[in-house]
Amino acid sequence: MSFTLITNGRVLDTETSTAPAADILINQGRIETVGPPGIAAPLDATVIDAAERLVIPGLINSHTHGHGSLYKGGGDRWTLELLLNAGPWLAGERTLEHKYLAASLAAAEMLSKGCTAVYDLYVEIPAPTLEGMRAVGQAYHDAGIRAVVAPMIADRTFFQAIPDLVDALPETLREHVQKIKMTPAASTFDICRRLLDNWTFDRRRITPALGPTIPLHCSDDFLTTAHNLALEYDVGLHMHLAESKIQALSGVRHYGKSLTAHLDSLGFLGPHFTAAHAIWLDHDDIARLADHGASIAHNPGSNMRLGSGIAPVREMLDAGLNVGIGTDGAHCADNQNMFEAMRLASFASRLRSHDYDNWLNTGEVAALATTGSARALGMGDKIGKVAPGFEADLVLLDLNHLNWLPMNDPVNQLVHTEDATAVHTVIVGGDVVVRDGQLLSIDVAKLKSDAQEAITFLGEQNRETRALAEQLERHVGKFCSGLARSPHHVHAMAESNLPR
Structure with missing residues (x-):
């Protein structure tokens, strides 16, 4: 047996807002005992002196996109729709080495900032591959972070998903976007099935899932197939839901009901389902998700960065809906810092109500980033607590x-x-991966040179794709800004009433 004793530390108790002195005995990667200083331990146990240290559960990132780490700071005044418009050049033309590199970069940042587990919806253009998803899983394995890895999949393009958007484009640009085709659904699910059949990693550390990207980007048959496949293999489903007002309005136009109501009508919702963002929900939508035991991945940083709105987290918690916290990808939130995400979650809750009783308190926020996120990853009984x-x-x-x-x-x-x-120190499954603030599992100097070389190469490879996206940007932006002025019964923006 392999024992580790953490001694002389103070262990955070979020329920009492105290940090009593305590020792922690770890046996084969799991916590065996948490007790007062001086607990018994085998003589050959590895000892970690935690004097002047506060021990907390590793923070858990319930939603990110590892592929985005190569383009942190890559955009400024982008809405969600402008980000989706840029997606092909942000993730295009990548080799297996680039896919491994991007996930390694994400893992390095998360681990160094106290995050020990992550739910990653990883994009490959034009479609997921067995080799690409294995490269991502290998990067997380090598870094030492715990991860749920979901290929992001769809059978409709961004331009097909928003009613009337294509018709609003100039003819020359319309011809370009009409040529964009998604991989046939049968091919996508063949890859997904092979991935699930041949998962090579220890599922206690690196777990597969499925990520149908956005309801409107997926046909009903596609959504149903993804749902059934996830149930068959007992893996999670993760999806962006009602992230922007454009999505909410388009859902009503396309389905005649809210996005959440439509998913419910398909039998898609359940305890295996995690919805990212979930900003433009009404009380009925929240009740549906809660009744089915689903989870929410709250991403306050990207919600504000993309101008999407403020999610109704208090209403979710009051309804009994599980909520975790995520950073979102570095290409749309610009870092992978879960401490920042917690702070923003606290502050964002204060923008929704003048009644301070409705604001999230810090104990609730800490719980969202640990036990709430653990449930969103499907690991609620395994991670998120300093407990035997x-x-x-x-x-x-x-x-x-x-x-x-x-x-x-x-x-x-x-x-x-x-x-x-x-x-100071980060431990995953009993293994020390950060010591004295320094990563032990990743060569950061090499990561830096590889990343710089990669973006130079990818910039050249995606030059034409980026040029097309930049031509489309103004037209997409204007159309969506106009659509967003349409009335909707959900209010998630602090918009000014001053005349312009």
Whole structure:
């Protein structure tokens, strides 16, 4: 047996906002005992001295896109629809080495900032491949992070998904977008089935799932097939849901009902389903998701970065709906910092109501980023707590760091003050992957040179695709801005009433 003893540390208790002194005994990657200082341990146990350290559960990122890590800072005033318009050049022409590199870069940032597990909807253009998804899984395995990896799949293009968008384009551009074709659904699901049949990683660490991207980007047959395949293989389903007002309005136009109501009518919802963003939901939509035991991945950073709106998290929690926190991809939120995501989740809740009783408190936010996200990953009984029987996914924060001087309320400071700069040690499944703030599993200097070389190569390879997207951008933006002025009964934006 392999034992590790973490001694002399203080373990965060989010329910009482205290951090009592405690020792933690780890046995074969799982927490065996959490007790007062001096607990018994085998003589040959590896000892980690946690003096002046605060021990917290590893933060869990319930939604990101690993492929986006190569283009952090790649756009500024992009809405969701403009991001989707840019998607082909952001993820196009990648080799297996690029796919591995992008996931490695994402893992490096998350681990160094105290995140120990992630749900990644990874995009391959034009379609997922067995080799590509294995490269992503291998990157996460080599980095030492826990991950759920879902190929993002669809059978409709972005331009087909929004009613009347194609007709609003100039004729020359219309001809270009009409030539864009998705891989046939049968081919996509053949790849997915082979991926699930031949998953080569330990599922306790690297787990497969399916990611039908957005309801309007998928035909009903496609959604039903994805749902049935996920049930057959007992894997998760992850999808962007009602992320923007454009999606919400288009859903009503296309289905005659909300996006969530349509998914419900297909039998798509269930405890295996995690909906990302979920901003433009009404009370009935929230009730549907809660009744089916689904989860939400709340991404406050990208929701604001893309101008999508503020998700009704308080209403979700009051309805009994499970909510986790995510960063979203680095190409649309610009970093993978779960501490920042927690802080933004707290602050965003204050924009929805003048009644402070409706704001998220810091204990709730900390729970969303740990136990809530764990459930969204399908690992609610395995990770997210510093407790016996749970995986030893732990982060040690340096209490000598200025973020913690002085310590007043450890939960408030975790959410509102900590920014990842006090991360000292990160442990995943009992293995130390960050020590003294330095990654042990990834050569960051090599990562830097490889990433710079990759974006130079990919910039040239995607030059024409990017040029077309930039020609389309103004037309797509104007059309969607006009559509967004249409009335909708859900209000998720703090729009000014001043005349323009």
